Amino acid sequence: MQDDAIKAASSIDASRLLESIQTLAKFGARDDGGVDRPALSAIDIDARRHLIERAVALGCTVRTDACANLFFRREGLEDLPPVMTGSHIDTQPTGGKLDGCYGVLAGFECLAALNDAGIPTRRPFEVVAWTNEEGTRFQPGAMGSSAFVDPALLDRYKEAKDGDGITLGAALAAHRDAFSSLETRASQDAHAFIELHIEQGPLLELADIPLGVVTGIQGVRWYAVHCKGAAAHAGTTPMHARHDAMTLAVAVRAEISALAHQLGRDDTRITFGRWTVLPNSINTIASDVTFTVDFRHPDASVLDAFDTQLNACIERHAATHEALFTHPPVTFAPLVVRRVAEACNALSSPSMNITSGAFHDAMYLAKHCPTAMLFVPSRGGISHNPLEATDDDHLVLGTRALAHCLVRLCNEAP
């Protein structure tokens, strides 16, 4: 059976894989080489039809569920929960060809390679395309994977509206109409999940290592901090009589940044990305400044300490804040992580352990079944950008490693 894993890896067809990436990128292609494919848009429906036709041609059964996730299944020798792989095919408005799509198409390439090599697996093997991972058309992101794991979330998600006022509920109904012949995947059974993805950061490239064994995902805290001042005339108000909300905001920002570094050391990621200034006039002192805090760390105790010290800092400065989003660090299943590392070794490829700084569908699947991820390098660390790119060799190597893992996981004892 170990031989089958190697055989699967060596059956990956590089040109078929790379061509499939270019083909999918035509759905919503941008003039600048990027892709704009909002979740459940007409373009996304067309792209999904393309995948369904390809899966049917590969002999798969195709199913969907209440959140329009698509499951492309290659049956196993035994009626056991399937090994799943996949990612998403919705993109950022100025997205690239690889974020999400690479994971789904690598899964398809594994389907095709197993067929080509005539390799049966003990368990079924499913490629999944999760709905609305990016969260740009409907908020929050990762709706498909989180609702698969916790179907009760869907009631709330259905009320989410896009920029044109269309609800997710209506978009899901349109998807059902478009694919009314698809069977429903009623159960949530899954033996394991493995997601292959571009790193979207610079670490693999900086280390010149082609494969990243992802051991977990950083925890995150998102806050909005509000600083209140008093609008006043820039010319007539002496400095000592001012209450400048921006002066306060800059001081609070500096203090939060210092405490993030002090608590989190080298693993800290702290970002103040969104700023709203009122009245935002050249000759009026700012009355209100709101800025966001994005703090990430792999250690839950650091995140907790950050919360506590942030609260104290905000209070000390008489500012206010609200929590926008919070997620604990995710530690992936040691067994699946080991299978990923073993795949890298079996292919004689250098690899390194890495903590994901970005969210992924795997973050939610990890609550449901043994889960891990595999990264390939992002050129220049660039992602969410038409310039997003990965060397062809790395894309192929990542898919070979995925195939190896999948066969191992499919064939292992219950």
Add this chain to the structure above:
Amino acid sequence: MQDDAIKAASSIDASRLLESIQTLAKFGARDDGGVDRPALSAIDIDARRHLIERAVALGCTVRTDACANLFFRREGLEDLPPVMTGSHIDTQPTGGKLDGCYGVLAGFECLAALNDAGIPTRRPFEVVAWTNEEGTRFQPGAMGSSAFVDPALLDRYKEAKDGDGITLGAALAAHRDAFSSLETRASQDAHAFIELHIEQGPLLELADIPLGVVTGIQGVRWYAVHCKGAAAHAGTTPMHARHDAMTLAVAVRAEISALAHQLGRDDTRITFGRWTVLPNSINTIASDVTFTVDFRHPDASVLDAFDTQLNACIERHAATHEALFTHPPVTFAPLVVRRVAEACNALSSPSMNITSGAFHDAMYLAKHCPTAMLFVPSRGGISHNPLEATDDDHLVLGTRALAHCLVRLCNEAP
């Protein structure tokens, strides 16, 4: 003749003055007690008609010019250049009842008081309502007063468009149509100009002094500073690999603030009022930050030194900047300033010298004829706001001092 100045001051009718302020405020009244009267709008035309009718009833001749300034003239005993007073009646969108209007209506009250007391003056006396001082409908502000002083400016001003695409040229044509019977003030002759205004700042109130003898107007530098970074993922990009445009902007802001204080000492006014952050997303490192600098100081050498050191600071940080507006400090004419101070003394009112932090029509008139200003306190320093207010006693006292000055200036030897 000194007696006439006192007589004029004591002939000011407090209730007529205060009532006239309430009456003018009905044109463009807001529900919150403020006024919204854009320059040359239909509401402004109605308000101008009201003033013209009142001036005619007071026996004045009314003239206009190419920039729709209105001149309400009480003839003198001799055919000499007139002493002028006035301000503007356009308002901010969320403006108050006093900014500009107080100066015009105090001028009207002086016209009425001189009539009531039967006081002739040697020179003519003109009240002026300058067009579009606020600069909110058409940019730049102070169009009327600056075009009066330099008529060549008008060609450029006429192309300025409001938010609906209407040019100033078209708005001036509509004004001509509305008041086609008005004579044109062809000459620019003026013996002196004095502008009575609310302080729009807190200094008189903090000092508990009811009259401010304005000796000049601060010089100003407006800049936009651009800081360039690289957009990158907040979760995947290690701190050492970031180029955060906001981190750079905050550092440049701190340095500019420090050099402004160091150069300008207690007279410094430095404001960073407008901020634009791209992509302004919670989980993306900022790629571009632009912020504005508003630096004011009464000393031209300080403003020049600021320019030089700002340039060096920007260069050191590899940022860029552009000058948006610049105006040198204005020193008012000592003779007119003295007349203002003498009026305060003659009324036994405490007064203090003050430098205006705000721009006024007097800033442009000062290039043309001997000019000064007189301030009354603004409650809480608040202006450009429906809450803008000045105690009735202060409004009346300011008008009495204005009447005193005007008579002195009208009657002095050529």
